[in-house]
Amino acid sequence: GENVEQHPSTLSVQEGDSAVIKCTYSDSASNYFPWYKQELGKRPQLIIDIRSNVGEKKDQRIAVTLNKTAKHFSLHITETQPEDSAVYFCAATTNKNTGNQFYFGTGTSLTVIP
Amino acid sequence: ETGVTQSPTHLIKTRGQQVTLRCSSQSGHNTVSWYQQALGQGPQFIFQYYREEENGRGNFPPRFSGLQFPNYSSELNVNALELDDSALYLCASSLYSSETQYFGPGTRLLVL
Numbered sequence: 001g002e003n004v005e006q007h008p009s010t011l012s013v014q015e016g017d018s019a020v021i022k023c024t025y026s027d028s029a030s031n032y033f034p035w036y037k038q039e040l041g042k043r044p045q046l047i048i049d050i051r052s053n054v055g056e057k058k059d060q061r062i063a064v065t066l067n068k069t070a071k072h073f074s075l076h077i078t079e080t081q082p083e084d085s086a087v088y089f090c091a092a093t094t095n096k097n098t099g100n101q102f103y104f105g106t107g108t109s110l111t112v113i114p
Numbered sequence: 115e116t117g118v119t120q121s122p123t124h125l126i127k128t129r130g131q132q133v134t135l136r137c138s139s140q141s142g143h144n145t146v147s148w149y150q151q152a153l154g155q156g157p158q159f160i161f162q163y164y165r166e167e168e169n170g171r172g173n174f175p176p177r178f179s180g181l182q183f184p185n186y187s188s189e190l191n192v193n194a195l196e197l198d199d200s201a202l203y204l205c206a207s208s209l210y211s212s213e214t215q216y217f218g219p220g221t222r223l224l225v226l
Contacts, residue, residue: 001173006156032212034214034215036217042219043204043217043218043219043220044157044204044217045217046214046215046216049214089156089157091156093212095212096170098170098171099162099164099168099169099170099171099211100147100162100169100170100211100212101159101170101172102147102149102159102162102170102172102215103159104149104156104157104158104159105156106155106156107154107155107156
């Protein structure tokens with residue numbers, strides 16, 4: 001089955017700096033890659049997603065890049081702010097004949113230092 | 115537009131008991147997926163229901179079962195509870211089975 005690895009597990013940056021989180025996946029059939037932000041005690045919230053027919057997507061300070069050949073995708077947050085502090089999860093979705101499969105990374109705890 | 119809701123918010127059970135968790139999908143969504151999130155880990159996919167049929171299952175034993183109703187709300191049932199079942203159980207709804215998922219607030223289950 002699919003295996004999603006996420007790095008780093010923790011990340012601290014100064015306010016205003018950029019943060020990059022990387023994920024790799026193993027199943028070439030995976031075709032949808034969302035990123036979620038989860039604050040302590042709250043539900044995961046979608047922040048950006050990308051499909052396999054697109055190489056890059058940007059939404060204000062957040063961007064995601066996908067390299068299908070290398071099977072990796074990355075989240076980029078620019079001009080970080082203290083409210084960006086949270087745990088971020090990447091995920092990969094695979095559509096099989098038996099239905100869908102969703103695989104999450106282990107999370108990156110991002111701390112933005114004011 | 116109503117978001118995803120789950121009940122109950124918290125639950126305490128003892129080993130061997132059975133539990134039923136409930137999820138109401140976001141208005142207009144016909145697909146519900148269930149996840150188990152242990153402390154400090156990412157969500158683990160349990161299964162997905164699309165138009166009342168199971169549409170994909172993760173690596174969970176048969177004692178984890180589910181239902182989806184005609185109004186697209188869903189239940190997760192866990193039989194013969196084990197201590198390791200203690201976790202946050204999240205449901206997520208989407209417009210179709212492969213579309214963007216929106217999570218509910220979760221049910222925190224503690225098995226003693």
